[in-house]
Structure formats: C-alpha cells, structure tokens
Amino acid sequence: MKIRFILFFAVFTAGFTHAQKMPISYDFGEKYDDRYKYSNLVSISEDGTGGTVLVRSYYTGMILKPKGYFIEHYNKDLELISEYNYKLKGPDLIEGYLRNGQLYLLFLDYNWETLSYDYIVHRSPISNFNFTEEKLLSIQSDQVQQPYDRNYYNRNFSSGFTTTALFNDDKSAFIISTHFKKGKINKHNIYLFNASLNKIFEQDFSNEIEDKNYAFENIVVSPNMERVYIIGKAYFKKKRFTALERKFQYELIMLSKQGAITQNFDGPGKFSEALKPILRNGNLICVGFYADRKDNRYNGLGYFKLDPITLEVQIRKYNPFSNQFMTDKFGTEDAEQVKNLVFKNVSFTQDDEILFNAEEYFVTSSVQANSSGGRIRVERFHHNDIVSAKLNLKGEMLWARNINKSEVTQGDGAYASYCSYTKNDNTYFFISSSAENPQLLNNERVIFKQGMSRNRNVFVIQLDKHGKMSYEKIIDDKEARLPLMVSKPLVDFNDNAVLFYAKRGTKKQLVNVSIN
Template sequence: MKNFFVIFFGLLSFSLFAQNVPIKTHKSTLFEDDFKKSILVLGEKTQENEIILVRSYKASAISPLNGFYIEKYDANLKLVKEFELKMKHPLSEKNNLVLGVFYANKKVNIIEIYFDLKEKTYICRNNIVDDNFNLTTKELFRITKEKMKELGSFNLQQKFFEAGNKNLPDVNSGNFNTSTDRFLSFSLFGNSTKPRVYSSDISIVINENRTSYSIILDYKNAEQEGFLLYLFNAESEQLFFKEELIQSKEKNYILQNFQVSEDGKSVYILAKNYNNKVKKLKYSFELSQISASETKIKTIEIEDKFIKSLKLNFYNNSIYCIGFYSEKSYEDNDGLCFFKFNKANLESEKVKFSKFTNQFIQDKFGKETDKDIKDLKIKTILFENDAIILNAEEEYEYTNNSPNSNGAVTYVFNDIVSVKLNTDGDLIWSRNINKKQSYTYSDDSYISYFSTIKNGSSYVFINASEKIKELKNERVEFKDVNPNKANLYLLTIDSSGNFTYQLLLNEDQIEVPFSVSKGILIDNSCYFMGRKGKKKQLLKVTL
C-alpha cells in the first residue's frame, strides 16, 4: 500500500515554547499511497498504547469515497500494522454513502447506507474491522422504496454526489445539515441573499463512552414531517427504534443536533420549531429526551431574541444549549446565548444572554462600532474544569452568476471567534482572530483551523501565508496560503484572554505541507496529515 523512502534523515523531534507551555513536535517517516489525496477521519488510542489512525481516500473525482487506510502506529509514529478497506459494491448497490466512522470495543466501525436495485430497498450496514484487521459486515436496518416515498424528500443520490465535495461528518458532533440559513448569489444584476431550503437528512452520533450510537433520518413531505430514530449498542445490536411524526400544517420542525446519553439508553434531540399557525414568524427551540419507554419534551423560550441555531452538549449532570443571538435579525450576531438544563428532568437551571466584549469588537473592527457580525458557525464547544471554550468561524458560500464564471461556488472561511464561559453562563472573555481564506476550484485542505483546550487556554492551529498583514491598532490578519508553502501557526488565547501567535513550522522545515483543519486529537496530542502529490507524512504535536 505504501513505499517508504529509503533516503531519509530519520525521525525529527524538537521543542519550542509558547507562553511557557512546552510544545513538542514529532514527524513520521515519509511514505506514499496509491492515491494522491487521503484525509484523517479517525484517531484513537488502544489499550496497548498504540495509535489507530483511519484515513479516507478517493480513487477518482466522480466517486465521493472509495476506501480507507486503517493503520496502527506506536508512540513514535512507527507503522506497526496496516489494512486497506476498499468500499466496493456490486452494480446493483447504488449511491453508497458513508455516514460516519468510529472506534468501539477494539473495532473500527464504518457505517454506510446504499440503495439496492434488486430489492428496491435502502440498506444501512456496519463494516466492522476488528483488532486483527478482519472484516465483517452487519445490517443495521432497511427501508423499502415505497416506505421512503411515503416519508418524503429523502434523496440518497443527491447526498451521494454532494458528499464528493465534503469531508466525512464528525460522529461526535451529531449535527444535521441545517447550520447555514443562507447563501449569496452574485451576478451582473446585483447580489442576492437566498434562504436555505431544508430537505431530508441523515446523521449519526456516538456517545462519549463509546457504548452506544444513534442514527436519525429526518424526513419531510407536503403533509407531514418527522424522523426515524435508531439506537444501537457498541456491538451494533438495536436497542430501540422510534418514528416521530410532526404535522407540517402546524409546525415547521428543523432538527439541529442530537447526542446519546452517557449510559447509552437515551437520545437527546435539539430542534427549532416554527409555529405555522401564527402569522408573525414565531419559533422556539425544543429539547427532547427519547428512551425506549418514553419521550420528554422541553420548550426553550427565547424571549424576543433572534437565534439561528443552538449546539447541544453534556457536561457532568447538566445539558448545555449554546449559540449566538441577535437583537435585530437572524443574520446578525450580538453575543452568546446560554441555556442550562438538568439532565434528569429537563428543568431549566440557567438562562443568559451576553453581548460580545469591547475587546472582541476592537479585535474585529479596530474600534468600537455598530457594524454587523454575520455568518458565525460553531465548530467546537470544549469543557475543562468547569470552563467552556466555544470556537466558531465566519463561514458562508456564494455563487458567481456572471457570464464567465459558470455559476462557480466559492466557500469562504474568514475570522475565528473564541469565547470562554463558566458553567453558569458568565462570559469571561471573547476574542476575534482576523483571517481571510476561501476556495473555489482549489483544494480545501489548507482552509479553516483545528482547535483544542488545555489548562484553560484555547489553542488554534492554522495554515497561513508567511506574510501576516498588519492592521490598525496593533492587530494582525492571517491570509490564504499556497498549498505547497503552507506554514503552520499556533495561536494561543490564555486563561485570561491574552492572545499570542507563533510560527510552529515553516516551509523550510517541512518536506510536505501539513493540513491542520483535518486534524485529530488523542489525549494531549494533535495529529495532522501532510502531503505533496503522493508523498505523505504524519505530524504529532503534543501540548
């Protein structure tokens, strides 16, 4: 599968310091794969203190996902064992879509759904690779074509082709494809903002203990909407199945994200609920706890605020729903909204709305201003010692409809937002990191960022140009990067909200550029994949 280069000066390790915190980096030897592009999708530590890494690869541009490299490494990134899983299907099995990849009970689980032409049925199955790299498969559920038509607008073929331009979803996030409520269209006749039309979706999430996972298929049609919910244990045995119906004439019900409880017996769902009976646009959020025996629902009233979305998280014995809010419109963001609930009975414990700090406004604009803050998408919410770090990004897309553009879509990933709260919702600090990145036809590997938390500090890794733009009032802006010269920066916001940055690796220190946005965290170490053509290398950064 890979050919290691004979001429190489050995493994490279060195240490440097950021805010008196030792940062150690370690590189593997260079290697080659049969395919040019592969992406890290999973990393776990085994009971034998080895590292399991799973990489997805594409064999061609027209196929969204073709296979996986499953590899074991020792602590020094020396390859111990490897296995290649080719996601092959007979011609009768169409549009196979991988929903997620996770590690449980010493097995790699690759969940996919496809349409069987012979049986006229949608089949969801688990491809299981055990510790000795033996492959077995297990069917999880099936839905007939007739039943799917009754449910509504679920289009597996469309999702199959859309997946060709996207990375595998994070099985820890539990997100549905409802995060972006608008996209921009640019033409000779002016620009327009269009609402995002929500279709059916399917998503998977696994609990933190790796004891249970859930798959939800969200569906819509002219008469009704609802979802199918499946809960499985770590051995892929079904614990329960529920079908929930919502009458569309009364509600417009948009699933946002979901999580599985630590004990693996319940699924918590967060949804946005528009009341279609009220002429004025009226909505609330609903938090549901669904078990085999009952369903509990808690309505989250948002007063007169505008909230585009909330993110559901567990910490200790509480549920946290956190997002951005505005006093003016859905498109703006004035600060953080915070809802805390008792996990057992869903009773409200805390509700807080906190405006962005003056420091945040100065970070972004250089002075106090009433300018709007738009298009913020939450990427991670991290908990540590009763502190909460929320990281988000200014993310949107636009279509250029001018005659020479052929309707090209540009994906924009601009400023990074980092916010620290305590578990009572008090805002401790909020910072904005200025950044400008985008891509249209080019590779997205060096766009966006990777973040983690340690000892109350927020750490952000980015690829950026060596030319950092100096802004007014002692501010800086990180810019797009040439993929062949992708410098690696570490940005740090300490426990008090002080911001620093440093160049971690420059182009002279690397043989392949490392893509940080596709990184993986194992214990206190971050793992990144570097590549240049078929030449590849792993990087381990220990905080």
C-alpha cells in the same frame, strides 16, 4: 524514522501578551509514497495501543469518480505498519470509527431491489481486514437528489425523504433520523444506537412535525444511554416571513423510551443560534449565540441550564459581545454585524468554567466558464474568523475574543479551518497558512490570511485564562513540506497531544504536536 523538534518561544508583539513561554514539541513521521493522488480523509481514530487508523475515500479516472476506501494503520511511533484497499463503489460513507479493535464504516445506500434507503455498517478487525456487512435500517422511499442533508443553511424538506446521522463526542453512541413524506404520509422516526450497533430505543417523532420540520445538529447522550438530547433547528411550515427574517427556532429534544420532550429558548427580543448541548457533572447546559432580532446577525452568547429530566430552564443568561470583541473583529466597537458563526467545540477548565469555540463559516457560489466552453456553477466554502469565549458556572461571560483569519476552498476543507486544545486554562488554536507572518492592524489586531505559496506554515495562537492573546509560527513550511490537515486532527487528551495527517499528491506522513 521520527524527527523530533522542541520549541520554547517568546512573543513581543504590540497588543498581545509579553514574553509568554509556550513549550511545544512536535514529531515528524517518515514520508511515505501513496498510490492515490486524489482523496479525502474521512476518519481518523486511535487504535487502543497508541497507534492510529485513517480512512480515506479515493478517486481515479480521467473524470474523477469515487472508487473505494484506503485504510492506513500506523503504530505509536508514527510508522506505517499496514495498508488496505477496500474497493467499494456506490454507497455514501457517513462516518467511520474504531471500537474494541474493530473498524466500523457507516454507509447510506439506495437499494433498487427493495426501493429503499438502507443504513448499512461494514466492519472488520484491524489486525486482519475482512469486512462483513450488517443492515441497521431500511426506509421505503423513491430515490431523491440529496437524501443526506446536514449543511448549516438551505435545508430542503420537500424532496420526499431526508435523513441525518449524528454521533456524540466520543462516538460511543449515535442517532439516525429519518423523515419520509409522500401524499398524506408524513413519518419522522429517530433511532438511538450504541457503538456496538445495538439499538437502544426508537421513537416516533411524527406528531412533532405537523407545524415544523426539524434539522438536527448536535447531540449528547446520558452516561447510561437512557436519554439522548438533540439540538436542532425547527423550521416553521405555515408562518409568513420577510426575505431577511429567520424562519426557524432552536429547540432541544430529549428522547427516552418513555417518549419525547421539547424545549425552545427564544424569548421576547432574543433568538438563539448555534447551540451546543452539554452534560457535565449531572448538569444539562446549552450554550451558543443569540440575536436581538429575527435576522442573521448575532449579538452575544447565550447560556441555559436545564433540568435534565423535565427540560425546565433553571438559568437563562444573555451576554452581549464586549467592546474588546468588536474591536478584535472590526477595529471599532460597532462598525459591522457579527453573523455566520458555527459551533466548533467546547471544553472545560479545572474550575469547570466553559471555553466555547466557533468559526465564521459560509458558502458562496458563482457561475464560471469551463474548458469546453460551457458554464458551471462553483461553490466556495469560507472558513473565516475564530470566536472564543469563556463563561463561569453562572453562565456569565468572562471574556470573548475574535481571531481574524480568512480562508476559502472549493474542495477539500481539511486543510482549512482550525482545531484547538485546552490545557491548564490556556487554549491553543492550530491553523495552517501559506502566509509567512500574520498581518498587524493598528498594532492591536492580527489577521491570518490564506497566502499564495504552495507550502504551508503552522501557527499556534494562545488565549490564556484571562483571554490575552499571543501567537507563533511553530512549524515552518521548509520543515513541513506536506500541508497538514489541521481541521481533522486526532486529539489525545491523555498525552496532551494533537496528531495531524499531512498529504500532497503521492506523499504522506503523520505529524504529532505535544503541548507540554
């Protein structure tokens, strides 16, 4: 049974917009019992009829180990209509998606019989689960410790084999990159597949890696799938660097059946970071951050318009962070350094202006004692400030704002971070916090902290078309007894809605939030 709430609220906080009405409605689905207390949400997709299919990896045992994948199918009324336990141990799940009533699960597995790394797809109709397997690729290699390497820092190319799979935004296509090194053999291939698993083309990228190793991060595919544009870090092999100096440059690679073309963006005193490729109305655009020095600080936003065929740069624009942005973040204009920003998403206004969003993300580690008297290394994942900026068609920055927040997690990051949605030139950011209210600093800055309570509130932060900020707690922790996975939503652009999965222990439900 759905429980529906509608909110119309006004904000009167100093330093923010006045009396702004933000109509938000939300539906709670029924709470259901769940047999697996420990799990991670790995995929959430629309089923084509308004319903939702979720895939979770689950863990059981005295020492928690992965045992399989639990699949849930909900209808448009947020009602659970079927569940399926896919008991599968061994391969690593890379991505899951739905296409034409079929659920596709892409795995990477090591085959001890052939001594190779295999990309395998398991697929099944969602109307009657019955999985079949199909091998996409097989690459001969010794087994290595971390073959699938897609973190933002500390890339390792010395293990002998590394691979990455990247999907475009609507998951209609994906690439697989494989890099194998042994002795004098140094082979790098890139494959483009469509969502139906047809190989569009394959490119030998080995000539490009004599002086550089590539770590790919984002892709965009042309509508006819004749070209794929890949953004990645190109790490220099033979140059000497100081301890704090950047060891890479960002490059754009265009692949087609005719070959590969590369373009870099760094110029005198300008070094790019966290770039995102965009195809919009036949234009190829890359937008991200830049630094004035070869270190890990950022100084502003970069915008590059390129010829989609030759990759020639037609517009190159650097926008330094504004005084307002620095005041948002630090309370003064130049007190500290901006760094560790990771691209999150991009959207467009009705006038084709760009809204670019990123997050301050980094990893720390420490050694601590465990229950048996030993010492273990613990990694902590920090999801901090939100950065949002608006650029016009010429690449000029109209405004940039920083939203202060502080979150850290050692495990599942689905409950941390944020998601955003843009409608009518307004951007809405959804975050989850155990704090009852954000902290106001100097009546101008606001900071959302993680809080200590077990239950979580859901806040919405709005940036209007002028970059003015307002916020409100839209779902109280007394209503939402289960925490929402705010960073893994299902976004419905047709109905202007964002669907969240909520879970704690053995209870679960869906929550649908509409922007009216």
